[in-house]
Amino acid sequence: MSRQKKSVSIVIALLIALVGILSACTKSDSGSGNSGGSGSGNSASPANAASSASAGEDQSNEPVTLRMTVWGAPEEVAAYKVAIDKFEKKYPNITVKLQHIPTDYDTKLTTMVAGNDEPDIAQMESASIAYPLAEQGKFYNLEDFLSSDPAFKKEELVPNITYSLEPGNVIGLGPGPETFGLFYNEDIFKDAGLTPPPAKAAEAWTWDEFVDVAKKLTIDAKGRNAADPAFDPKNIKQYGVNIGTWWGNYSNFIYSNGGDFVSENGKTFALNQPAAVEAIQQLADLINVYHVAPSPVQAKNIPATNIALQTKKVAMAIDGQWSTAGLAQSKFHFNVGVLPTLKQPMTTVVSGMFSMFKSTKHPKEAWALMKALLDPDAAIDLITAGTWMPAYRSWYTDPALLAKWTENLDSRPSGYKDAVVDVLLNSSHQTPTGYVKNFNKIMDIVNPALDKVWLGQQTAQQALDSVAAKAQAQVQGRRDVKE
Amino acid sequence: MRKGLFYGLLFTSPAILGFIIFTLGPMIASLALSLTDYNVFKAHTSFVGFDNYARLFSGKDDLFYQSLGITFYFVLLRVPAVIIISFVVALLLNMNVKGRAVFRTIIYLPSIVPAVASAMIWMWLLNPDLGLVNSALSWLHLPTSNWLYSESSVIPSVVLTTLWGIGGTVIIFLAGLSGIPKQYYEAIEVDGGGWYSKLRHITLPMVTPTIFFNTIMAIIGSFQVFNEAYILTQGGPNNRSLFYVFYLWRTAFRDTEMGYASALAWVLFLIILFFTFIVFRTSKSWVYYEGGGSAREAIEACADIGLYRPFRDLRPVHHPVRVAGAKLAHGSVPNLHHAAAVDSEAFSLGQFPSGADGVAVRHVLRQYVHHRGRRACRHGRDEQHRGVRIFADPVERKGRRIRHPHVQHDAAGGRHPDSQLPRMEDDRLLRHVLPARRAVFFRRRHFQYLPAPSILSHHPEGF
Structure with a gap:
């Protein structure tokens, strides 16, 4: 009888040990990535990372993989892919893994955060979890990139598409306004x-x-x-x-x-x-x-x-x-x-935004990708289809660029320029x-x-x-x- | 023995592992988390003791009380509805009609439709302006409703949508119904009972284990209602369908307060545990297990050793009696061989012929014995039961005299004045019970025509 009991307890102990092992080995790789994010990522100031990003468009050629999560309709995802293809051609050493989460985006992203498995760049929604995440310091302050990148001017963006946690702490950039x-x-x-x-x-x-x-x-x-x-x-x-x-x-x-x-x-x-x-x-x-x-x-x-x-x-x-x-x-x-x-x-x-997780190991590359996503040329299909509007002011003020996305299109009726474009500006x-x-x-x-x-x-x-x-x-x- | 144990554990290990990894592990984890302020987005998690629980019950979290109240309302409405409707449907499907299989399939079919798909269908059906339900109601000049979109009708509407999926419950009821032996119904026919008696005295008691099981499952399932709130109402209007689990989910995944949500989950677990426990506790008084042995065997033994004397005003049974294929009698049963004896003499059951002609008598007796159970056996009271007047022979136990309320006792006590029977005493009872049980067992084996005492609306344990 006692021997029996003993063997039962041994088996149970083994089972429990197995459970422990299984649960311990979940996502060990990204766990280390996170520790890099919360530890060294914090100490290495993003400004440094940004300045080095701006200092060298001649980035190192070691292969880099960026992960990005988005929601949206299939045609939006297709547009992202076009922008990403262009980006990858420009930077052959960077591979972008696009993860499309069509439903329950917030739940999925929350789970990823809980599992220390954050993407590098995520599309975020200001009305849901973007700010709770930002308040916990999960995002880079994009202001540092914006102010130190000579190739990019904040004034170039149309009004009301930058999202700030507090004055001077930009947590997300909208790829385009919606009015x-x-x-x-x-x-x-x-x-x-x-x-x-x-x-x-x-x-x-x-x-x-x-x-x-x-x-x-x-x-x-x-x-x-x-x-x-x-x-x-x-x-x-x-x-x-x-x-x-x-x-x-x-x-x-x-x-x-x-x-x-x-x-x-x-x-x-x-x-x-x-x-x-x-x-x-x-x-x-x-x-x-x-x-x-x-x-x-x-x-x-x-x-x-x-x-x-x-x-x-x-x-x-x-x-x-x-x-x-x-x-x-x-x-x-x-x-x-x-x-x-x-x-x-x-x-x-209103607009969605792109945010950069602090856990990213490649802030320079992630910033470059973010700039590429904001580029109206890359998302021109979505803009002419009517879903988006451009993020850059010049596309509203320069008649040639404005004509590109507001004239002779089914999606842009005669009242559009006055009722939407001018009102936005x-x-x-x-x-x-x-x-x-x-x-x-x-x-x-x-x-x-x-x-x-x-x-x-x-x-x-x-x-x-x-x-x-x-x-x-x-x-x-x-x-x-x-x- | 050890080897058997090893292989047993080996082959059950997928189930055991699954339980430990996917159920027990997360449960323990959530219990631990419920004592912390774990928030997915926060870098630091600290132990806060019972703060989460204190916050729940402090009255600050209005939505907690709101969701709890709504969920109780839902459970109160849904559980009886599910049990009653699926029982009635199962009764109908159990009838021997043409196309029974087709009806059974139709009833079960909705259960295999995915929850989201059926919810979408209901959204259309219950649409206040275009929905089929309101169209039909207004066509019949009946008042229409805003169904899911009004505060007062949203919970009943959700209950309505879930009733569509009772197929699983119905199947379990059907299994219970088809397990009832035919002899019991035949015994009722012998007694002259109709469909109501069959339902009340055979079907209902015999399916009590099924009702019990289905009730528990319905309670658990109803407390955990989530899909409907998630798909149909999003908790609205005005939080009137903010079901507990939906609120829990919202706290966990929208507000990312996992620690607090874990506390919510454990409170729900305790609530469900409590109600399941209550149902289990009351089950002893209303659930009848045929295989459940002791009570019944003891009662049979009690009858077999002649503790009871029946036989006054036995009502004649004027039906052709068929039991187990043998046509037994026309007219009143006692008239067969022992009519005179029955009328004039008092018998103990042991003396009473246990042959074919006694079927009805024995049946009534058993019914009586059962019905009286503890009460009658102990107190020895006369009783008029289903047309049979039966005297209970008072049983004397050690240290305690049982007095017959209507009968004068002599000075020695306990002797029934008009009884021809010897006094039954405890030692004799004890001496008889075990052999009698064995006898019952063999009789059941060899004399299949004897209906078991099945008229059990409740069964006492022993006496």
């Missing part, structure tokens, strides 16, 4: 005999003009429009406008109205201040008072902007400029106008994710409250006041204010 516009189906306006939305910011619709047109373009099942007293809001066949109720969309109007998510000094929750409340209430009124826009529930039936406009489910749609890629593929007469304004024309600029605002600290946690509290506003159960003031104290507890300041 918002008012997309519409030209045929609907022609048939209704209405003037389409103006493209020039100076002529932008006031809110009343906008509501007026939206009413006339909202048609119920019996063909009456929302201005008609007999209009039946329960059976709407065509909505005047689809507003989309996520923060990207409504932030445009908060900024237009002079509001913000947090106060200027970053100390106070500001969405319950009059300017922001008014903007949100105006949007909610489109749904619940004028019945010209679908509620979030009804919006579940509204397909993507290109299909919704083409099938005349909506006459106008507030959406990002990236939707021009889809619109170009749906063959119908679409155009883009400038967003209606509350106080001043304004659009939020002259009246654009940084995305709140880029400067509001702890944005996710604040929005975790705000979003459920706003659900009630969109559904008409509460006014914006009531809803936002009711969560103001909780949201205030999550306010931690602004990244663009030096503390």
Whole structure:
């Protein structure tokens, strides 16, 4: 009996030992890479690495492998591959391994970080894990590269595509800005005999003009429009406008109205201040008072902007400029106008970013790759298709370069230059994710409250006041204010 | 012996290793992590003791309570629904109808559809404006609902979507149902019972082990609901479908607070453990295991050694009685050979003929014995049971006198005044139980027509 027990315990001990061995040998190679990253990587200042990167375009020829993770549609990945091929031709000693993570990107990247298996360069999203990672010092400060690389000037970048942890600590560079516009189906306006939305910011619709047109373009099942007293809001066949109720969309109007998510000094929750409340209430009124826009529930039936406009489910749609890629593929007469304004024309600029992990063993090469990715020439396919806009200012100001990506293309209708390009250069605002600290946690509290506003159960003031104290507890300041 | 053990462990090692590496190891790791402030992105992890648990229960984390409440609501709604509906479906599928295999396949089919695919289908079906469900309801002039998109209806809607996948549970119920011997139903027919009696007294008690198993699995599965929140609702609207595991996942992978998430996971583990434990504890009073031996054998032994005297007002059974293929009797059973004796005399079971004609009588007896179980056996009370009036012979135990409530006892105590039977005493009982058990065993082997005491809504352990 005791012998039996003994052998059992031996077997179990062996099993446990085996488990220990197995778990210990996971990713030992990258583990050492990480120790290099957190130890020596920290001590060797990135500035040195950057200066040596700038000092020598004549880099050493020892073979280097860079790993990069991206999300995105297949055509975006194809564009990355084009840019990478060019890059690899220029630097024959560098091999770039592109890892495409189409879904659950954040989860996957978190797991990679937990397993000390970070890539060298990663596409990051400011609204999710980029800042939590940056706050733990996982990224290089790109400012050092930007300021010391003679071949690259920060002023060359269009506004609002650099992401900073705090002033002077750039953690990511967007490969191109994305702004918002008012997309519409030209045929609907022609048939209704209405003037389409103006493209020039100076002529932008006031809110009343906008509501007026939206009413006339909202048609119920019996063909009456929302201005008609007999209009039946329960059976709407065509909505005047689809507003989309996520923060990207409504932030445009908060900024237009002079509001913000947090106060200027970053100390106070500001969405319950009059300017922001008014903007949100105006949007909610489109749904619940004028019945010209679908509620979030009804919006579940509204397909993507290109299909919704083409099938005349909506006459106008507030959406990002990236939707021009889809619109170009749906063959119908679409155009883009400038967003209606509350106080001043304004659009939020959102964009993904590329960040460099501190654990990289090859910061020079990684920086070179990042520059290559920002180069509009490399990503020209994506830019002409409509998904992206160029990152360099010269591509907006130099008529020859501007023509390259805005003229004679399905994705760039006649209003595009005025409504998107000019607005971006002259009246654009940084995305709140880029400067509001702890944005996710604040929005975790705000979003459920706003659900009630969109559904008409509460006014914006009531809803936002009711969560103001909780949201205030999550306010931690602004990244663009030096503390 | 040692060799056998070696090979046994060798061949089970894939399962054992899998368990240790992929289940036990991570569990221990997460228990350890739950005592730290481990955050994936943070360079330093330090031991914080029970701070994570304190934070959970301090009342600061509103979402913890919110998600816990919602998950309880979901479990409360889903578990009974799953058990009842899959039991009814299994009963229907167990009927001998044409095309039974086809129906069974149809019911099981959704279970092999991937969770994401079926969730997408439900999203369309429950779409408030275009969905098939609301279209059908409004066509019938019934009120429609916002289903997944309204705070009040989101949890019932999610329950509805999960009910589509009850195929697995139904299969287990079917297996349980088909394991019930036909004789039991025949015994009920002998008794003159209909479908309800069969369901209530045979089917339900006989599938209690299956119900037990399915209930536990349903409780565990319901507490761990995740897919639906992840795919259908993302926790909304207004966090009304923020299921516990979804919140846990969000904490771990969006907020990267692995230490805190591990604490959440362990709290859930303890909750599930607690409820499983509760179900196990109560199972003794409502789950009947046929093979579970002691109670039943003792009862049979109790009957066999004549502890009970039946036979007043035995209701005649006016059915042709068929048991195990032999046509036994028309008319009332006791009229067969011993009608007069039954009416006039008191028998002990041992004296009562155990032949074919006694089937119904014995059956009723056993039922009675079982039904009375501990209570009756100890207290010796008269009882009217399913038309049979039966006296219990009081049993005297050492140091304790059992008194018959309705009968005058003589000075010596314990003697039943109108009893012709000798007093049963403990020593005699003990002397008889073991041989009687053996006898029961052999009888079961050789006399298959004897229905076992199956009318067990609950079974006591011994008496």
